[in-house]
Amino acid sequence: MRRRRWSRIAAAVSVVAVVLGATACSSSSKSDELLIYNAQHESLTKEWIDAFTKETGIKVTYRQGGDTELGNQLIAEGDASPADVFLTENSPAMAAVEKAGLFADLNKRELGQVARLFKERRFAEGETVAKEGAGGAAFFLIDWGEATVTLGGKPRATLRPGDYFGEIALIDGGARSATVTASTELVCWGLTYWDFRPLVQENAKICWKLLQSLAKRLRDAEQRQLES
DSSP states (O other): OHHHHHHHHHHHHHHHHHHHHHOOOOOSSSTTEEEEEEOSOHHHHHHHHHHHHHHHOOEEEEEEOOHHHHHHHHHHHGGGOOOSEEEOSSOHHHHHHHHOGGGTTOOHHHHHHHHTTOEEEEEOTTOEEEOTTSBOOEEEEEEESOEEEEETTEEEEEEOTTOEEOTTHHHHOOBOSSEEEESSOEEEEEEEHHHHHHHHHHOHHHHHHHHHHHHHHHHHHHHHHHHO
């Protein structure tokens, strides 16, 4: 067990060494210091940092946080970010998809299968993401920024990180029921109908779990209408 643990530490040190050797564009002001945004296990991170500093003489500091939290921070900071390396347990898409209620019933393996199909989409402030009445063939999960939902030209809701829309389009590719406009710079993970369809056709478990989630959302929406 101990050998395996130190193998993981050595691997982590090797990854950081490759990053340092491959890039000369570190945003840190001092070449002998390294800032890590870390979403991995903190205890393991501390161990490999000590080993890395001892081996290279490079001082390493880190900021601990979750995948989504640190990912959003990097997006907000842009080129001005002080981070040299971002270490995460999951891909950014995986982290975002895992938090979406629509996929709450999927296990880790199934989440990975779905997350691989997502592609990052960016929209400028004021840009239309989806237009009411227009054809729709994509599902969007908001990773960073805000969007406004309008129906018949009237504001109905504000969408924020973790919110999603267009889930019915994954099934029927039908017309959009509302307009969604980026209120700020907007970063989304998008999944198209034609990328998603082969996955559910080949995997009945994923298909059934998603249909159950969609049915629950429709029931909740009907209940809210009855109560309003």
